[in-house]
Amino acid sequence: MKKHLKKAAALSMAAIMAAAAAGCGSSSTETAAETSAETEAADSSEASESSSGGEAADGTTYRIGLLQYVQHDALDKCRDGFIAALEDSGISYELDDQNAAGDTPTCTTIAQKFVNDGDDLIFAIATPAAQACAAETEDIPIVLTAVTDPAASGLVETNEQPGGNVTGSSDLTPVADQIGLLKQIFPDAQTVGILYCSAESNSEIQAQMAREACEAAGMTAVDYTVATSNDIQTVVESMVGNVDVIYTPTDNVIAAGMPTVAMIANANGLPTIVGEEGMCTAGGLATYTIDYEELGRIAGEMAVEILTEGASPADMPIEYYPSDKLRLVVNEDTAAELGVDVSGLEME
16 A cells, blocks of 8 residues: 555455445645635636547547535545546546635536536536535536435435436445444543534534444444534544544545644544544544545546446446445554554454
């Protein structure tokens, strides 16, 4: 596995989930608020355009709008995987590459631009981006990724039979197994603080799963929610002395603000079990993770099928990351800072 800036170590792992579930969120040294400020300083409608692949045999060049909700490691990898799939397919395309910097109204503005431009397909990364695009068109195919439960988020009729113009790949994480990992490392833990953004429907879903898993493991779960990235420092500080371990799912706001979470938690000896690899690299202690680049590639392959084979999103089930490819990731630097022995840690 690749070495990370924080020496996160990835260990191979066997299948740990039921076939219906698999792995969304991540890390950035830049908060969503900071990124939003940068976006407001620029023209939000300005696109990063690129053409790729030789001209198709029939001379078709597809126009694709890409809307990423916010910049952080996991979502960046989804973007990279999607583009890699387009490149591998050999199609000719123009990519209108946009980032909303964590601002929902900006998502709407960008989605409207894609519709007005008559794009052939829209790729939406994360739930707010997908919801904004779906609200603007029922005709242009939308392929999403990094959405935990598209059906629960109102994006498709069911995950098995989407029924409209939206399909894609889910990043449902192995929440119960992540709570099991927490219990494995900290067998005496009694109270778990579940940290997430209350504005993200995907996080609400994962938080409920975490509460149930904590209860099953004999632990008490207490919710600690933020409304925006500006709340992270205050909320994490309020957890110190009140919980034994923090658990945070793949939440975009927390992922983007993970350096702040880690700075406060680690300095106070409070370990954090996180939802995915990028959050671990940014200072979390450990996780079972999916590969977000592969998740984006899955979505890209679906997009190519829609564009070149006439596949209908309505009939394309939401796809999940293969459970047998999940990995255990441990941040050795964080473990050393916390004084946690992870030398014998392995998948149960």
